[in-house]
Amino acid sequence: MTHTHGKYADFEGLREQAVALRRAGYSLRQIRDELKIFNNDILNQLVKGEPPPGWTKRPNAKDDLRAKARELRLQGWTYDQIEAELGCSRSSVSLWVRDLPKPEPRYTPEAQRALMHEGLAHKRAVQDLEREAAKQAAAAAVGKLSDRELFLLGVGLYWAEGGKDKPYDRRENVVFVNSDPGMIQVFLAWLDLLGVERERLRYTVMIHENADVTATENYWADLVGADHSAFNKTTLKKHNPKTVRKNVGDSYRGCLAIKVLKGADLYRRIEGSWCGIVVSVREADQSNRT
Numbered sequence: 001m002t003h004t005h006g007k008y009a010d011f012e013g014l015r016e017q018a019v020a021l022r023r024a025g026y027s028l029r030q031i032r033d034e035l036k037i038f039n040n041d042i043l044n045q046l047v048k049g050e051p052p053p054g055w056t057k058r059p060n061a062k063d064d065l066r067a068k069a070r071e072l073r074l075q076g077w078t079y080d081q082i083e084a085e086l087g088c089s090r091s092s093v094s095l096w097v098r099d100l101p102k103p104e105p106r107y108t109p110e111a112q113r114a115l116m117h118e119g120l121a122h123k124r125a126v127q128d129l130e131r132e133a134a135k136q137a138a139a140a141a142v143g144k145l146s147d148r149e150l151f152l153l154g155v156g157l158y159w160a161e162g163g164k165d166k167p168y169d170r171r172e173n174v175v176f177v178n179s180d181p182g183m184i185q186v187f188l189a190w191l192d193l194l195g196v197e198r199e200r201l202r203y204t205v206m207i208h209e210n211a212d213v214t215a216t217e218n219y220w221a222d223l224v225g226a227d228h229s230a231f232n233k234t235t236l237k238k239h240n241p242k243t244v245r246k247n248v249g250d251s252y253r254g255c256l257a258i259k260v261l262k263g264a265d266l267y268r269r270i271e272g273s274w275c276g277i278v279v280s281v282r283e284a285d286q287s288n289r290t
Contacts, residue, residue, distance in 0.1 A: 011046075025053040062088075066096045076103035085133035147193060154190030155273045157183070165267070172268070174263035177206070179255045181223055187258065188224060194269075198225075200261045202232055207254025209236040216253045224256075 014035060021031045028043060038045045065086050072082050082093050107115065145153070159181065163175035176187050191201070203226060207216050213234055221228055236255075260266055 006231065015046045018043075019050055022047045022050040022053075025055070027053070062092070065092075069096045070100065071091055073097040073100050073103070076106060078103070150190060150193055151273075152277065154193070155270060155277060156192070158270055159185060159274045162270075165271070172264040172267040174260040174267050175257060177255050177257040179253070181253075184223065184256055184258070191260070194266065196260060196266065200263075201226070201230065202259045202261060203230055203237060204232040204236065204257040204259070205254055206235040206257060208239055208254075210239050211252060211254065219253050220256045224258075 014037070017035060018031050018037075021034060026034065028047065032038060032043055033045075037046065065088055067175065069086060069088070069092075070081050072085065077085070077091050079090060081098070083090055086093075105112075149202060158174075158176060161176060161178055163173055163177075164172075165172060176184075178184055178187070201222060201224075203220065205213075205217050205220055213236070216229070217231065217234060221231065
């Protein structure tokens, strides 16, 4: 590059001076002031190919992380481990260490699978403890139910799970069916609160035909505290060989149906109470809106 006029005519001479200053540790600004070169394009051409002195480089906040990442990689750490240890992104780790040799696997495939299963088992155990603690805390918060609370609870319970009349089929029967022993116990306590005699109750076990029928009948009889004479003939559900049942094992006890004899009046009370709950909720909601 040759300049034919002005102060830059001797470009090569200026370049020799600029390079010498650069190698002596001058910054671009210092070279500019020294040589009185105020054209940035010319100044950059004069020092082209000459690296800036180290002191002019701005410190990089990630330099320490980069050095540590490379150190860990050379020790055989994986990307995941380095990322977790240093709290930086996977892309940064890859950029810093991709020129280094890939470490040999620390574990055989079998050992890796064993470690994975061990980790999953530990995670599930922690989750089980957290789940149980949450349930116990919630259970303790309930405390003792008042009669009114049990009454309202029972009405909602029955209206969700019990048999209900249809406009085209007015039977007014009180029939409650459930597989949860706790639901059965709450329902019976509710009937006791309403003064329904246990002699008016009839029970029917419903279970798959390939289950232990006798053991199931005994289980429900013990739970409700009733003689087998209060039980109707067990209803057996036919097993479809094309389906895979998940409700199997010792914990499977089918369902128990409880029917209240002469329950027409009770059914009307239940339906009326449920309507009262709905009306109360609607009025409260309307009050909140106004």
